[in-house]
Amino acid sequence: MSDRQQMNDLIDQQRQTISELQTPVIQVWEGILALPIVGSLDTARTAEMNETLLQRIVDTGSEIVILDITAVPVVDTAVAKHLLETISAARLLGAEVYLVGLSTRTAITLVHLGVDLSGVVTRTSMAKGLEMAFARLGLEVISRRGNRRFSADTASEEDAY
Amino acid sequence: MGRVPIVRIAGTLVATVLEDLHDRDALELEAELFTQLERTDSDGVILDLSVVEIVDSFLGRMLNDIASGVRLMGAQMVVVGIQPAVAITLVELGLELKGVRTAVSPDRGRLLLRKLVADEKRGHRRAGR
Numbered sequence A: 001m002s003d004r005q006q007m008n009d010l011i012d013q014q015r016q017t018i019s020e021l022q023t024p025v026i027q028v029w030e031g032i033l034a035l036p037i038v039g040s041l042d043t044a045r046t047a048e049m050n051e052t053l054l055q056r057i058v059d060t061g062s063e064i065v066i067l068d069i070t071a072v073p074v075v076d077t078a079v080a081k082h083l084l085e086t087i088s089a090a091r092l093l094g095a096e097v098y099l100v101g102l103s104t105r106t107a108i109t110l111v112h113l114g115v116d117l118s119g120v121v122t123r124t125s126m127a128k129g130l131e132m133a134f135a136r137l138g139l140e141v142i143s144r145r146g147n148r149r150f151s152a153d154t155a156s157e158e159d160a161y
Numbered sequence B: 001m002g003r004v005p006i007v008r009i010a011g012t013l014v015a016t017v018l019e020d021l022h023d024r025d026a027l028e029l030e031a032e033l034f035t036q037l038e039r040t041d042s043d044g045v046i047l048d049l050s051v052v053e054i055v056d057s058f059l060g061r062m063l064n065d066i067a068s069g070v071r072l073m074g075a076q077m078v079v080v081g082i083q084p085a086v087a088i089t090l091v092e093l094g095l096e097l098k099g100v101r102t103a104v105s106p107d108r109g110r111l112l113l114r115k116l117v118a119d120e121k122r123g124h125r126r127a128g129r
Helices: A003-020 A043-060 A077-093 A104-113 A126-136 A152-159 B023-039 B057-072 B084-092 B106-128
Strands: A026-029 A032-038 A064-071 A096-100 A121-123 B006-009 B012-016 B044-048 B076-080 B101-103
Touching: A026 A126, A032 A043, A032 A126, A043 A077, A043 B084, A064 A077, A064 A126, A077 A096, A077 A104, A077 B084, A077 B101, A096 A126, A121 A126, B006 B023, B012 B023, B012 B106, B023 B057, B044 B057, B044 B106, B057 B076, B076 B106, B101 B106
Parallel strands: A032 A064, A064 A096, A096 A121, B012 B044, B044 B076, B076 B101
Antiparallel strands: A026 A032, B006 B012
16 A cells, blocks of 8 residues: 555544544533534534534424534634524524633634624623523522522532532 | 415414425415404414425515514514524525524414513503603
8 A cells, every 4th residue: 555545544534533523412401402612613514513403403492502612713704604604593493592612812803803793692601601591491500508599600619619 | 386374373373384385375475474464463473384395595585574574564473493404595595584583393482472472562562651
């Protein structure tokens, strides 16, 4: 086998591995789906992600989808466009989409690029998105110690116990 | 011919599309819905598209038009059961249907519709003061 052939085989194998590392759609609660996106988004990947997500929305009858972009290294115009496509498609099925995991850098990039996310609910962390989703479904998380409401902001200090 | 039956249940018009809609069917549906809204005392419309598998830009635009028309006639509309492939096509056509409210199932649609109608009435009362 020539070096070239070996190289091609390796590339094919890696492509296969990468496509297997698709974005999982997790049902975090009845009516709430979460989608942690890891790595960058291109057209092919978005198409695949949309298909999986939309089918899951229909299958589970979920009303809320939380898209977590914490692990997306760079959100540029192209990635933002793909995210907006996903959000619009999910909305057409009747699900609300929250975009969470916006970092300072992402926010700065989006603002400087002039990407309009005004119609999208955005939050900085998955916890805040989940809290909002619970509120939307009329649920709340209550601490067993006392009757204190449990929110995304108190989550970290509560963990210290 | 894809005629769309429209039934009225407790003040809500329910239109269930039974097969893929052609241009003329969509126009007829629009006219029929508006006629029913004019003739009956209905404040909401549920449009069930769960069997629709094919949409084009015309139908996408029609959905927007129907939603605007329903609002003009003083009612609210919720579209239910849009299939994933249909949603993807609409988005690819650049038709995000921002003016159309949607729900996952007819049941959810009914709840959303009642909420929209209640909000609308509350808004009017406030505006009337």
